[in-house]
Amino acid sequence: MSTEPLVLVADAAATRTLTLNRPAAMNSFTTEMHAELLTALNAAADEAQVRCVVITGAGRGFCAGQDLGDPQAAPGKDLGALIEAHYLPLVERIRSMPVPVIAAVNGVAAGAGANLAFCCDVVIAGRAASFIQAFSKIGLVPDTGGTWLLPRLVGHARALAIAMTGDKISAEQAAQMGMIWQCVDDAALQDAVNALAARLAAMPTRALVATRHALSAAQDMDLRSALQHEATLQTELGAAHDYLEGVDAFRNKRAPKFTDR
Structure with missing residues (x-):
């Protein structure tokens, strides 16, 4: 097994970037990656020099949601217990961070990965990125705060249709309907995120x-x-x-x- 961290941590001035680091699995969640991300978020919250946090993904994707190969998500397991043990504290930690949190969506954000992004304060996505409420395709409802977040972002009618159909929403569509803050060219994503992070870090x-x-x-x-x-x-x-x-x-x-x- 790889000993490389599942969450990479990098600082640039007052901004801390947390990169989900399972690129071969499109950065899908395992219980181990949950633990590392929560630890990294807690550390950023505790360090006074950190004034903005960026969450992004390694490789071609942001986060494909729950890794269905993880033993805790296997058929017969209590998925509610998995949510309460890992997704609930993750969402609450992001929403209670003492600094602004930016999601830099560099590729597909599906299921819990999409709603992880929506939990952040500001979402900037590359043009090739997409958002998918994949839950209905496997007989589930949106989680990771999706039922609370989606109607507030796009309204009840759109939220219900997006959740029921599980259709892929492009980054450009997501920006047009108010699901995210901004869609930029893929080559410009890093510069756009860096500029916003530096701006927010300098603010009150x-x-x-x-x-x-x-x-x-x-x-x-x-x-x-x-x-x-x-x-x-x-x-x-x-x-x-x-x-x-x-x-x-x-x-x-x-x-x-x-x-x-």
């Missing part, structure tokens, strides 16, 4: 993360509750370093130096 991280939580929470609130939640967050952020730094930089016409996390 704490406010960006609060924005993620505020937008998600507001989906289940009435308007008044959302307004009150906004007021609570502004009270907290308005007393923090980055707000004071941002205002001072604006007044003095200089570049701000944000440090909150």
Whole structure:
């Protein structure tokens, strides 16, 4: 068996890139890769110098979802237990990261791999990439947050049709319907991701993360509750370093130096 890590970790300035590293299997999930990815995400969350995380895949694909050859996914096994043990903590970790998370989708993102990307804050995909809700093809429902994420991204009607048919959605189609942020030429993907990561890393991280939580929470609130939640967050952020730094930089016409996390 290969001793090469299943998740590669690389730093460039304040950005940490985590690369799923099972290219021969299109980076499909095994329990071992789950463990390495969760460990890598926890480490990035704990390190103050990391201000943005990028998740991508090695080789031709982003992630083909669950490896059906993994013993934990074999017929007769409790798939719900697999989800609760591995996918649930993975989704919750990504959605609770103290820094922005970008998915750089460099190829096929199928099943849990597609929904892994959608869990991230921003998704940029190469033109050759595609997104497939493959669950219906094997008698399952979308998981890895898919039932929660898809309707919020594209609306109920599109989400239901995409999930039921399991049709391949091109990166260009995904961008047009609001499923992802941006589709770029394959050759430009790395530069586009690097530029966005550097931009987000230089911004007020704490406010960006609060924005993620505020937008998600507001989906289940009435308007008044959302307004009150906004007021609570502004009270907290308005007393923090980055707000004071941002205002001072604006007044003095200089570049701000944000440090909150």
